[in-house]
Amino acid sequence: MMQTTLPEPALFHRAHAAGASFWGPGDIYTWLVTGEESGGAYFSMLAIVPPQGGPPPHIHRDEDETFYVLEGTPTFRLGDERIVARPGDFVNIPRGELHCFRNFSDEPMKMILTFTPAGIERFFEETLERAYDLSQPCPDNMAEVGARYAEAAPRYGMQFFLDA
Numbered sequence: 001m002m003q004t005t006l007p008e009p010a011l012f013h014r015a016h017a018a019g020a021s022f023w024g025p026g027d028i029y030t031w032l033v034t035g036e037e038s039g040g041a042y043f044s045m046l047a048i049v050p051p052q053g054g055p056p057p058h059i060h061r062d063e064d065e066t067f068y069v070l071e072g073t074p075t076f077r078l079g080d081e082r083i084v085a086r087p088g089d090f091v092n093i094p095r096g097e098l099h100c101f102r103n104f105s106d107e108p109m110k111m112i113l114t115f116t117p118a119g120i121e122r123f124f125e126e127t128l129e130r131a132y133d134l135s136q137p138c139p140d141n142m143a144e145v146g147a148r149y150a151e152a153a154p155r156y157g158m159q160f161f162l163d164a
Contacts, residue, residue: 009039022128025142035118043118054102061157063115067091072109074101123156
């Protein structure tokens with residue numbers, strides 16, 4: 001069996017908004033730490049989610065996912081339960097659990113998402129568009145991003161449920 005060598009974790013400081021940013025389906029994602037920088041241990045990003053934004057219900061086969069709410073009141077689906085989180089709340093999603101979130105408010109919300117282990121950032125790099133100027137509005141590309149999500153998800157151990 002061939003063993004993959006992971007890079008050594010990096011000791012660094014990343015200034016606010018200095019990480020790579022990507023346009024999601026209405027969202028803005030900014031990388032805080034990548035798998036390459038964490039030695040493959042985790043990937044973390046800042047998500048700014050507009051009103052009515054959020055992904056459909058889904059499962060990650062390969063990663064645990066956590067959310068730390070900075071601003072706003074996201075509604076989370078955790079299996080069959082729905083909860084409204086507030087700033088300072090932490091949400092833990094073990095791999096294999098059905099989940100999603102939605103911003104039902106009239107204001108953007110901000111959260112830090114962390115995936116353990118790293119690797120899922122390649123899914124986002126493949127399916128989202130690089131955002132070089134965050135002063136510009138997010139492109140209206142929800143259908144295109146949704147199609148790319150559906151096509152790429154199986155390669156990254158993800159399954160989306162549109163009717164769940």
